[in-house]
Amino acid sequence: MIPVLSVQGLKVSFRTDAGMASVLDDVGLTLERGQVLGVVGESGCGKSTLIRAIMGILPGAARVNAGQIVFEGENLLVFTERELNQQIRGSRIGFIPQDPLLSLNPVFKVGSQLLEIMRDHAPPGTSRADHIQRLVSLLRRLQVPGPDNALERYPHQFSGGQRQRLLIAAALACSPGLVIADEPTTALDVTTQHEILLLLRELVDELDISLLFVTHDLGVVAALCDTVCVIYAGQTVESGPVEAVLRAPSHPYTQALLACHPERSVSFTGIGGTVPSPLRMPTGCRFAPRCGYTEPICAVALPIATRRKSGADVRCVHSG
Amino acid sequence: MNPILRKLTRDIPAMIGLVIVVVVLVIAIIGPWIAPYPGDAAASHLARRLKPPTGPFPFGTDNLGRDILSRVILGARGALTVAFTVVGLSMAIGIPLGLIAGYRGGIVSELIMRVTDAVLAIPQLVLALALAQLMSPSLESAMLALSLTYWPFFTRIVYAEARRLGNSLFVDALRGIGARPLRIVFLHILPNAASPIIVRATIGLGFTILTAAVLGFLGMGATPPAPDWGLTIAQSRVYLPDAWWYALYPGLAILLTVMGFNLLGDGLRDLVDPRLRRSR
Amino acid sequence: MILRFVLRRCALAVPSLIGLLVLTFVLIRVVPSDPAAAMAGDAATPEQIAQLRHEYGLDRPVWEQFFVYAGKAVRLDFGESAFSHRPVALDIAQRLPATLELTFAAMAISIFLGVPLGVFAALRHNQWPDFALRMVSVLGVAVAAFWVAIMLQLLFAMELGWLPLRGELSVSVPPPVRLSGFLLVDSLLTGRFDAFGDGLAHLVLPAVTLALGGMASIVRFTRAGVLDTLQQDFVTYERAMGYRRMRLIWRYVLRNSVTATITQIGLLFGGLIAGGVVVEAIYDWPGIGSYTVNAILTGDHQVMLAVTLLIGVVYAVVNILTDLVHGLVDPRLMDRS
Numbered sequence: 001m002i003p004v005l006s007v008q009g010l011k012v013s014f015r016t017d018a019g020m021a022s023v024l025d026d027v028g029l030t031l032e033r034g035q036v037l038g039v040v041g042e043s044g045c046g047k048s049t050l051i052r053a054i055m056g057i058l059p060g061a062a063r064v065n066a067g068q069i070v071f072e073g074e075n076l077l078v079f080t081e082r083e084l085n086q087q088i089r090g091s092r093i094g095f096i097p098q099d100p101l102l103s104l105n106p107v108f109k110v111g112s113q114l115l116e117i118m119r120d121h122a123p124p125g126t127s128r129a130d131h132i133q134r135l136v137s138l139l140r141r142l143q144v145p146g147p148d149n150a151l152e153r154y155p156h157q158f159s160g161g162q163r164q165r166l167l168i169a170a171a172l173a174c175s176p177g178l179v180i181a182d183e184p185t186t187a188l189d190v191t192t193q194h195e196i197l198l199l200l201r202e203l204v205d206e207l208d209i210s211l212l213f214v215t216h217d218l219g220v221v222a223a224l225c226d227t228v229c230v231i232y233a234g235q236t237v238e239s240g241p242v243e244a245v246l247r248a249p250s251h252p253y254t255q256a257l258l259a260c261h262p263e264r265s266v267s268f269t270g271i272g273g274t275v276p277s278p279l280r281m282p283t284g285c286r287f288a289p290r291c292g293y294t295e296p297i298c299a300v301a302l303p304i305a306t307r308r309k310s311g312a313d314v315r316c317v318h319s320g
Numbered sequence: 321m322n323p324i325l326r327k328l329t330r331d332i333p334a335m336i337g338l339v340i341v342v343v344v345l346v347i348a349i350i351g352p353w354i355a356p357y358p359g360d361a362a363a364s365h366l367a368r369r370l371k372p373p374t375g376p377f378p379f380g381t382d383n384l385g386r387d388i389l390s391r392v393i394l395g396a397r398g399a400l401t402v403a404f405t406v407v408g409l410s411m412a413i414g415i416p417l418g419l420i421a422g423y424r425g426g427i428v429s430e431l432i433m434r435v436t437d438a439v440l441a442i443p444q445l446v447l448a449l450a451l452a453q454l455m456s457p458s459l460e461s462a463m464l465a466l467s468l469t470y471w472p473f474f475t476r477i478v479y480a481e482a483r484r485l486g487n488s489l490f491v492d493a494l495r496g497i498g499a500r501p502l503r504i505v506f507l508h509i510l511p512n513a514a515s516p517i518i519v520r521a522t523i524g525l526g527f528t529i530l531t532a533a534v535l536g537f538l539g540m541g542a543t544p545p546a547p548d549w550g551l552t553i554a555q556s557r558v559y560l561p562d563a564w565w566y567a568l569y570p571g572l573a574i575l576l577t578v579m580g581f582n583l584l585g586d587g588l589r590d591l592v593d594p595r596l597r598r599s600r
Numbered sequence: 601m602i603l604r605f606v607l608r609r610c611a612l613a614v615p616s617l618i619g620l621l622v623l624t625f626v627l628i629r630v631v632p633s634d635p636a637a638a639m640a641g642d643a644a645t646p647e648q649i650a651q652l653r654h655e656y657g658l659d660r661p662v663w664e665q666f667f668v669y670a671g672k673a674v675r676l677d678f679g680e681s682a683f684s685h686r687p688v689a690l691d692i693a694q695r696l697p698a699t700l701e702l703t704f705a706a707m708a709i710s711i712f713l714g715v716p717l718g719v720f721a722a723l724r725h726n727q728w729p730d731f732a733l734r735m736v737s738v739l740g741v742a743v744a745a746f747w748v749a750i751m752l753q754l755l756f757a758m759e760l761g762w763l764p765l766r767g768e769l770s771v772s773v774p775p776p777v778r779l780s781g782f783l784l785v786d787s788l789l790t791g792r793f794d795a796f797g798d799g800l801a802h803l804v805l806p807a808v809t810l811a812l813g814g815m816a817s818i819v820r821f822t823r824a825g826v827l828d829t830l831q832q833d834f835v836t837y838e839r840a841m842g843y844r845r846m847r848l849i850w851r852y853v854l855r856n857s858v859t860a861t862i863t864q865i866g867l868l869f870g871g872l873i874a875g876g877v878v879v880e881a882i883y884d885w886p887g888i889g890s891y892t893v894n895a896i897l898t899g900d901h902q903v904m905l906a907v908t909l910l911i912g913v914v915y916a917v918v919n920i921l922t923d924l925v926h927g928l929v930d931p932r933l934m935d936r937s
Contacts, residue, residue: 438619
């Protein structure tokens, strides 16, 4: 079966005053139908750029230099802006943004924003009344209070958690095959966070959608995802089934991330050093300057990903 | 070089503004020595009246045969004198009032800010016209009228800054160690308000030249035979459309000078606080 | 809710209006050394001055004078114009429509050209159209309106003869029956299309002159507003969800950006009224502006005072309207009140 989304060898660079910055350099991931894939990494590792590249909304200074983004069998990189707008964004790929408080347009009613999406992307032959009906039933399913008149209200009249539910409804409105969620719970308090995660898992199982879930929180990955892809400094360093990666992490970076997680370790260690600047990447392994197991080869050769016994693909010279 | 200054030198419009301002300043200072006919500030030569632009008179001559280029050059000093006097006076009135209102609070502050609001509630030009008219028209009344209507802009800025800093921990700490109010105000609050004041003053210089030109045009500023730009345009109207040059060049002089100050002021503002761009 | 918002805003304007009364009172009573002489004008005899002094109660205490003055001002009693020998309020009422017609025309030009150009400049941020528009808007703010007026007259009326030089209507065209006082409206209401066309031709140059500065500042503020909005998260979100580009910019981005522009339009109105003073005088436009210049030239203090007060009030009203529109555009503001 072909995967819903498959990204291979993706390279993206940004033109800056100080030269070309390579933000993504060989990122790969695969999302099977009906599954949840967690993309994990520290801030600045290129997660947002990856999402923007998939949806074709990279800023003007960015260029895709190499790679493939195949969605339901089609390479999105050959789509024109117009084709992406008409056939992909909002219709076949739904998007749940990071900050629900800032992502709804404050001066428009919720209804006009949600209907704007359906207006261009709902199946042909459906009327505005159909759209309203669909949205109201979605809002009811998502437990938005007062679903019948929610569309007539303004974003500021909803709480953060409620607004995130509105945005989930917007993402699901046109029955997409893939939903991309960009850290959708970081801006929320812990209780609401938990509710939203549960809701998302239910929806994935119920509606036969696939979810690409970007986060920096391995706890969230453990609770929600089927597979995981760890990104460091613009490269996929480890990917595979959640069970395998979280129980027996092979890459030193994944191990370090897990060690940082307060629920999983006795001592909160943190990772020494910082992510290297995309303007001056190390020539060898990008994690080498912060790694505890460095060998001379690490500073020279960039390792390639290999399949391990656990079932994970790992980019490290150690055969862990 | 100071990084802030380096950023300013990269801002091309601001640099154009700076060059214009410097050139106008130089012309204002050495005008009498570079004008082709420095005597034409007052003299008249009826034999060569209303000559179109030609070699000896690149901008033509006026109804009294005076060289317009010379008069445009000689007018720069008057325009800048008015601008600097008015902005200086406005600052002298507006800044102390703003400091008092912002630092003291209470009824004094309330009173000062109400007066400020009332003055700002009428377009400056209208109020200045009324004032200048009531004070028997002359260049001095024009300058006084413009100052008396421009100071609130400075009061507003300084008030906001003094208010913000007056409530800050930093000033609280100073009070705690027993610093005297005057010392706090002049050594700590005023320097912090300096950049918005400089920006406003730069833009104010351009704005004042424009408003002063209107007063001059309406006969409420400089009096003949002064080579005032606004006044010259007013005098030219009788001789239109034939003597187009008579009105054209003084107007261009106003335009260039005001533009210079505005470009420079905008550049400085962007430098001080990019977010201020929205609030003109 | 809207009513409450408006009432609240009107209540807030009361102190400013009182301030305005005090200010104009100070202007007319304190600034001139002898207010009665100033009021009577240069040609007055000592007897006339003495009579005026008594008439206006200048021999009574200052606070009493103020209340008499305020009472009269509230009843729109500004005395008689020394020039036209008619009540100032009547003169103003007759001339106000012409000024409003000119101001609205200038405002319409500024907004309908300024907003799209501002959006365009923002979309071409740091490319040559942006630089060109920025230069033009700097020019528009820096140019003296009276000079532009003369230059436009010189070119379009005197040299090319395309447009009339001055006035509101040609001498050969009899004015339409006065219904609303607005010439264009009246000529349409009475079916006088010849007067409408002629009036429109007369309106072009003054309106364009007046609009120049306003348009420049609207371009600047719209540009800044759009640039600011484009940085917002919701724009990224809307792009990610496939909003059509045109609708995204002209509907969803623009409505967020205009909040700054609306404030600017409020300020602009005051600027247009002030700028109109000189522009009207040059084009001989029969409105408040040429009336004011006349008053300045003839030393007609009563008129000066009334006009200053009037403009202050108009300014306050426009500010209330601006806030109201603000509230309508941005629902968060309305809820906060």
